Amino acid sequence: MDELSKGMTQTGSAATTDKIQENDGSSNPVVYVNGSCLECERVRAACERLGIVEVAPEPDALPTLLQPTAPPCYLVTSPFEGELFDTAHRAKYRVLGPTAVLQLAERDEPPPANARPLYSLAMRGAVICFSGFRKKDELTYLITLIHYMGGSIRKDMSSKVTHLIAAAATGEKYRYASGFGLPVLARSWVDACWERRDDPACLATDDVIIKEHKLKVFAGARVCFVGFPEDETQHMGEVLASNGGAVCPLDDPDCTHVVVDEHNTVVAPECSSRVHVVKAEWFWASVQNEEAQDEGDFLFKDYLEEMSRRSSIGGAGAGVATPGAAGAAGGGEEAGGACTPAHLQRLRKRKLRGGDSALHKRRSSVGDAVLLNLSRTLLDCTTSPDGKPILEESEVSDNVVRKLMSPRQQVFMELLQTESNYVGILHTIVTMFKQPLEEMAEEDNSNGKNQALLNNTELKIIFGNLPPIYELHQRMLEELRYTQAHWSEEKSIGQLVLQYTPDMVKAYPPFVNFFENTKEMLQQCDRENPRFHAFLKICQTKPECGRQSLQELLIRPVQRLPSISLLLDDILKHTHKSNPDHAALTKALAGLREVMSHINEDKRKTEGQLQMFDIYNEIDQCPAHLVSSHRSFVSRCEVVELSKELSGRGDHLVLFLFTDTMEVCKKRSKAFNSKSPTNGTGTMRIGSSKPYRHISLMPLSTVKRVVDIREAEDCHNVFALMCRNNQELKEKLYSFMITDETVDKSHFLRQLCRQMANTVCKADADKFLACLESHQMDIDTSDLALSTLSKVSKFAARTRIKVGRALSFNKTPSKLKRAMSSMISPFGSTSNLTPASQLAQMRLASCNNINEMGGCSGGAAGASGGVLVAPLSVQPTRKAAPGAAHALRRF
Numbered sequence: 038m039d040e041l042s043k044g045m046t047q048t049g050s051a052a053t054t055d056k057i058q059e060n061d062g063s064s065n066p067v068v069y070v071n072g073s074c075l076e077c078e079r080v081r082a083a084c085e086r087l088g089i090v091e092v093a094p095e096p097d098a099l100p101t102l103l104q105p106t107a108p109p110c111y112l113v114t115s116p117f118e119g120e121l122f123d124t125a126h127r128a129k130y131r132v133l134g135p136t137a138v139l140q141l142a143e144r145d146e147p148p149p150a151n152a153r154p155l156y157s158l159a160m161r162g163a164v165i166c167f168s169g170f171r172k173k174d175e176l177t178y179l180i181t182l183i184h185y186m187g188g189s190i191r192k193d194m195s196s197k198v199t200h201l202i203a204a205a206a207t208g209e210k211y212r213y214a215s216g217f218g219l220p221v222l223a224r225s226w227v228d229a230c231w232e233r234r235d236d237p238a239c240l241a242t243d244d245v246i247i248k249e250h251k252l253k254v255f256a257g258a259r260v261c262f263v264g265f266p267e268d269e270t271q272h273m274g275e276v277l278a279s280n281g282g283a284v285c286p287l288d289d290p291d292c293t294h295v296v297v298d299e300h301n302t303v304v305a306p307e308c309s310s311r312v313h314v315v316k317a318e319w320f321w322a323s324v325q326n327e328e329a330q331d332e333g334d335f336l337f338k339d340y341l342e343e344m345s346r347r348s349s350i351g352g353a354g355a356g357v358a359t360p361g362a363a364g365a366a367g368g369g370e371e372a373g374g375a376c377t378p379a380h381l382q383r384l385r386k387r388k389l390r391g392g393d394s395a396l397h398k399r400r401s402s403v404g405d406a407v408l409l410n411l412s413r414t415l416l417d418c419t420t421s422p423d424g425k426p427i428l429e430e431s432e433v434s435d436n437v438v439r440k441l442m443s444p445r446q447q448v449f450m451e452l453l454q455t456e457s458n459y460v461g462i463l464h465t466i467v468t469m470f471k472q473p474l475e476e477m478a479e480e481d482n483s484n485g486k487n488q489a490l491l492n493n494t495e496l497k498i499i500f501g502n503l504p505p506i507y508e509l510h511q512r513m514l515e516e517l518r519y520t521q522a523h524w525s526e527e528k529s530i531g532q533l534v535l536q537y538t539p540d541m542v543k544a545y546p547p548f549v550n551f552f553e554n555t556k557e558m559l560q561q562c563d564r565e566n567p568r569f570h571a572f573l574k575i576c577q578t579k580p581e582c583g584r585q586s587l588q589e590l591l592i593r594p595v596q597r598l599p600s601i602s603l604l605l606d607d608i609l610k611h612t613h614k615s616n617p618d619h620a621a622l623t624k625a626l627a628g629l630r631e632v633m634s635h636i637n638e639d640k641r642k643t644e645g646q647l648q649m650f651d652i653y654n655e656i657d658q659c660p661a662h663l664v665s666s667h668r669s670f671v672s673r674c675e676v677v678e679l680s681k682e683l684s685g686r687g688d689h690l691v692l693f694l695f696t697d698t699m700e701v702c703k704k705r706s707k708a709f710n711s712k713s714p715t716n717g718t719g720t721m722r723i724g725s726s727k728p729y730r731h732i733s734l735m736p737l738s739t740v741k742r743v744v745d746i747r748e749a750e751d752c753h754n755v756f757a758l759m760c761r762n763n764q765e766l767k768e769k770l771y772s773f774m775i776t777d778e779t780v781d782k783s784h785f786l787r788q789l790c791r792q793m794a795n796t797v798c799k800a801d802a803d804k805f806l807a808c809l810e811s812h813q814m815d816i817d818t819s820d821l822a823l824s825t826l827s828k829v830s831k832f833a834a835r836t837r838i839k840v841g842r843a844l845s846f847n848k849t850p851s852k853l854k855r856a857m858s859s860m861i862s863p864f865g866s867t868s869n870l871t872p873a874s875q876l877a878q879m880r881l882a883s884c885n886n887i888n889e890m891g892g893c894s895g896g897a898a899g900a901s902g903g904v905l906v907a908p909l910s911v912q913p914t915r916k917a918a919p920g921a922a923h924a925l926r927r928f
Contacts, residue, residue, distance in 0.1 A: 066108035069093040069130075071121065074113050080135045083142035084113055096120040101128055111148070113138055115235075117156055117185060126154060134185075139237050153184055159230045160188030160241045164197050168211060169204030169257065170224075179224060182231050186241065199242075202226065205257025206281075206329035207293075215328050226250035253281025254323050261287045263306050264298035265317075276324060276567070296320050297337045300584065305337055316340060318578055324571035325490075445611040449530060452604045453517045460514045462593050463507040465581045471500040474572075490569045491562060498558045499591075502551065505544035506594050513537050530608060531621030534601070538628040541598070546636050548594055550643040559588055598636075602629045645669030652693055656702050657727040660734055668695050672788055674780050675704070676773035679755065679816060683771060684732050690773070691729060694789060697796050698736045702729040735760065737796045741768070743786055745808045752811035754782050772816055 066088035074080050075092065084090050093099075093112060099121070100110075112125040112132045125132050131148060134156030141148055141158075149155060165188055170176045179202070180190050191198050194213045201214040201221045214221050226241065229250060233239040240246070260282055262270045273296070274284045285292050287306060295306055295314045305314055319335035442450065474496055478489040491499070513533075520528050548555075562569050573587055582590065609622040648670045653659050671694045678688050684703050693700040705728055735758075744757040754775040761768045775782055786806060794802035 065089050066110055067091055068111040068113060069099075069125075070113045071115070074115055074135045077135065080113070080138060083138040084111075086142055087111055087138070087148065093121060096124040099124050099128060099130075109148075115156075117154055122154075134234065136235055136237055137187075143237070149187075155187060156185045157234050157237070157239070158187045159234065159239050160186040162199070163188045163242055164191055164199045165189065165202060166191045166194055166198045166200075166210060167202050168208050171204075175224075179227050182227050186230060186234065188241070203252050203256070206252055206254060207257065211329070212331060220247050221252045221328065222247065222250050223252045223256065251327075254327060254329055255280045255282030258282040258293050258329070259285040259289060259291050260294045260296055260320075261285055261289070261292055262296050262298075263287065264300075264302035269298075273320065276571075277320075279567075280324065294332070295337075299337060299340050300578075302337075303341075305341060314338065316578075318575055321571040321574040321578070325568045325575060327568065443526065443611075445526065445608060446524060448604060448608045448611060449524075450521070452530075452601070452608070453521055455600065455604070456510065456514050456517055459593060459597055460507075460510050462590055463503070463510065466500075466503065466587070466590055467507055469576050469579070469581060470587055471496075471503070474500075490566065490572055495558060495562055498551075499555055499562075502548040502555075503591075503594070505540075506548060509537060509540045509544050510597075527617065529618045529621045531605070531618050531623070531625035534605060534625040535621060535628055538625070538632055541629075541632045542635055545594070545598065545632065546639040549636050550640045552592075552595055555591065556588060559591070598629060598633055602626060602633070605629065642669050645671070649695070652700070655727055656700065656729045656731050658731040659700070659702075660731070663695075663698075663700060663734065668697055670695055671792060672780075672785060674775060674785050675777040676775050679772040679774055680770065682769055689776070690732065692773075694785075694792065696792055697738075698734060699740075699789075700731070701733045701735055702731050704729060737789075737793045740789075740793055740805075743790055743793070743806050744814065745783070745786055745806060746772075746811050746814060746816060747808060749811050752816060755811065755816060756782065756786060757814060757816075770814075772814065 068084045068088045068090050069092070070081070070084050070090055071093045074084075075090075081090065088108070088111065093114065099112075109131050112121070112130045113135060114122055114125075114132065115135050116122075117132070117134065122132065129152050131152060132154040133148065134154075136157040137148075137155045160183055163183075165183055167176060167179070167190075170179075183190060194201070194210050198214075198219065201210055201219055202224060203211055203214075203221050204224070205211075206221070211221060213219075226246070229246070230239060230241045255277055258277075258281075260277055262273055262284070265273065277284060287295065287308060290309075292308065292312055295308055295312055296317055296319065297306065297314060299316050308314065313332040314337045315332050315335040316337055319330055319332060322335070323329045474489075474491050478491065478493055478496060480488070516533050520530065520533060563573060564570075576582055577584060577586055605622060605626050609619065609626065612619045612622060646666075646669050649664055649668065652670065653664050673694070674692045676690050676692060678684055678686060678690055680686065683701060684690060689704040689706075691702050691704050693702070739760050740758050741761055742759040744759065746752055746755040746757065748754075755772065756775070757770055757772040759768055759770050775785070787802070790802040790805040793805050794800065
């Protein structure tokens with residue numbers, strides 16, 4: 038049997054070989070396709086483009102290629118494994134995957150000339166290098182997959198390499214790729230592309246795929262944190278884990294980095310020589326730039342050496358930028374024209390880090406302690422923006438020098454000191470935060486890359502209102518310095534401050550009014566943007582910030598004007614009345630108080646306008662012209678309507694009072710707003726999510742009189758409005774009862790009258806207010822039910838009316854009439870009543886008056902003894918007596 042099979046196989050092979058030989062002189066090669074691929078019509082059509090399509094034989098029946106110069110033979114198969122695939126590959130067949138056949142046909146390209154199997158073109162054009170892989174089997178597997186997807190491999194980094202696949206974020210190849218901006222990817226990139234090998238649209242070099250599989254910043258790193266507070270250590274550990282690293286103890290043999298808080302650590306921790314001991318700036322700079330930074334630029338030992346050198350010379354060079362070891366090496370390379378990958382990376386990232394790290398070495402703890410003792414705050418040690426010392430050596434707050442100064446001059450020196458520190462803070466915000474972020478955004482706009490930490494809108498909200506304040510106080514500081522240099526007791530400090538008050542009125546309100554928006558935007562960006570969070574952390578570690586956050590620095594302009602006012606008041610106390618500056622200081626203090634009052638008033642108006650937008654968004658069908666730049670919100674009041682002109686007696690309304698109009702809207706009930714019928718099909722509509730529905734927009738110019746109804750036993754918190762439009766001759770009277778316990782009626786009515794007077798340009802607002810007794814307006818609230826039961830009764834009464842109209846008893850059969858009568862009126866027989874009496878008694882059970890039912894001893898007694906009265910909620914509302922209008926006209 039084996040011999041027979043062998044003979045048949047040889048016969049088949051000979052026949053196939055003859056067919057290949059017959060085609061040697063033709064231009065149509067043979068394309069063998071396995072059965073699974075032939076089932077797809079698109080794949081079959083694409084294979085016919087390559088040559089004569091044949092069903093792939095068994096592996097041992099696959100013919101051998103006799104002549105190398107003959108037209109190539111193809112095998113289209115899937116998957117790329119098994120005996121048929123191995124046999125064809127060894128026989129030098131051009132093995133293709135169905136995806137590659139489809140992609141070549143779509144691009145109208147010939148198949149590649151080499152004999153390497155090709156499943157797809159997903160990595161075509163990618164030249165890939167590997168770094169950090171120690172297992173040969175893993176590396177061989179990845180190389181094979183890359184070749185199957187049309188990619189190329191290089192052993193060493195060169196100008197032809199387009200992508201680096203790394204196992205860890207370290208090494209020379211990683212530095213090279215980072216320096217030249219090459220994508221550094223994890224091995225998951227290859228696996229993900231191979232999983233999508235049957236998708237012709239998959240392209241490994243697509244930006245979305247590259248971003249998804251970019252190597253994490255701390256991949257392969259095991260980090261120990263030393264010297265940080267417990268909460269900060271936990272936060273940094275979470276950031277480390279989200280970026281591919283792991284926290285480890287200091288004695289871990291696999292530890293790769295030790296990150297040290299240089300402000301709390303004076304001795305380098307003992308660890309292996311191969312472990313990188315770096316400052317916290319390395320950690321946050323890596324997060325911000327989304328790639329691990331060169332540890333040589335952030336070594337903790339260089340920081341200690343610099344601090345030791347500064348201490349040895351007494352801190353004389355604390356304010357001078359002295360390059361460290363790494364900085365000196367970098368300068369030598371730049372001077373010599375060298376262009377190594379590490380140097381290119383430092384040049385490319387220097388702007389993002391705010392300059393060379395050596396320029397931001399922290400001053401010695403001894404110098405900080407001295408400055409802290411003199412100025413009472415660490416942030417006060419900031420140098421002035423132009424690099425000048427804030428005070429000359431002879432002006433340092435020494436006790437001997439202080440005794441030589443007059444009390445007035447001493448307070449002035451304190452004003453100068455605080456102004457210098459304040460301008461230094463503003464300078465720090467502008468140069469360390471605002472300018473670098475704006476430069477990143479400008480580079481993004483020019484090169485199209487998405488590397489900016491904040492967009493232009495976020496930058497405008499956070500920093501947009503700060504430059505006018507900075508420029509104002511720079512000029513003011515120069516004036517104060519000139520006064521200090523030419524000091525005399527007759528120098529007018531008040532006049533100096535007074536000349537800047539108009540600029541303060543222009544500069545401060547926009548910043549103070551929108552400071553809450555600034556703070557919210559800053560917190561949102563800090564919370565949602567990890568790179569921006571890292572940028573803030575880097576800046577916070579620098580001495581210019583005094584370890585304070587950007588939010589803590591931005592609040593200083595809000596606090597500055599009250600501080601200046603207190604210092605001027607102190608100077609005024611030490612200024613004799615005969616001194617010409619006494620009157621000037623008084624005017625300056627009055628001017629500053631006016632500025633702060635203007636800021637507070639402007640802030641109140643701004644908050645009112647912002648609240649107006651919130652009100653507009655909460656009212657369904659609200660007129661768009663309610664939102665206006667000249668209008669602001671004043672107050673709010675919840676009422677119940679006593680009249681029936683606006684919405685209906687007993688309806689809960691909300692009055693939103695603005696400076697020139699009043700929005701009347703109905704408060705939606707939670708019980709009856711969940712679902713409401715829309716049409717006769719029985720479908721239900723979910724109620725609006727807005728809590729109010731627009732009823733009327735009442736301009737205050739149409740309100741002619743506000744009537745305060747005096748308190749009575751049956752009338753509490755009631756007032757009325759008499760309105761008349763220019764187009765209407767008849768006056769309308771609306772009456773309301775205040776239900777909001779937090780609203781004082783007299784205060785609300787005075788506010789309303791004041792806005793009415795402002796609208797019609799009248800000074801006396803009391804002329805719009807009238808006081809009447811409740812019986813003069815014929816108003817009574819004793820019969821007004823405000824409970825939930827009343828709402829149910831009112832809703833049921835309206836339903837009864839609709840049902841009564843729908844079921845006309847004039848056309849209803851007698852049996853149905855009796856059944857409906859007994860259901861609607863369950864209080865006994867109605868056979869002895871007239872039709873009119875029957876209709877008067879018909880009502881739903883939910884509409885019955887509870888008080889009436891409680892007074893009945895039994896069902897029979899109630900049916901026979903009492904006279905049934907309709908519920909109060911459906912009784913006719915009493916109309917205003919003619920005397921009400923007459924009473925108002927007397928005013």
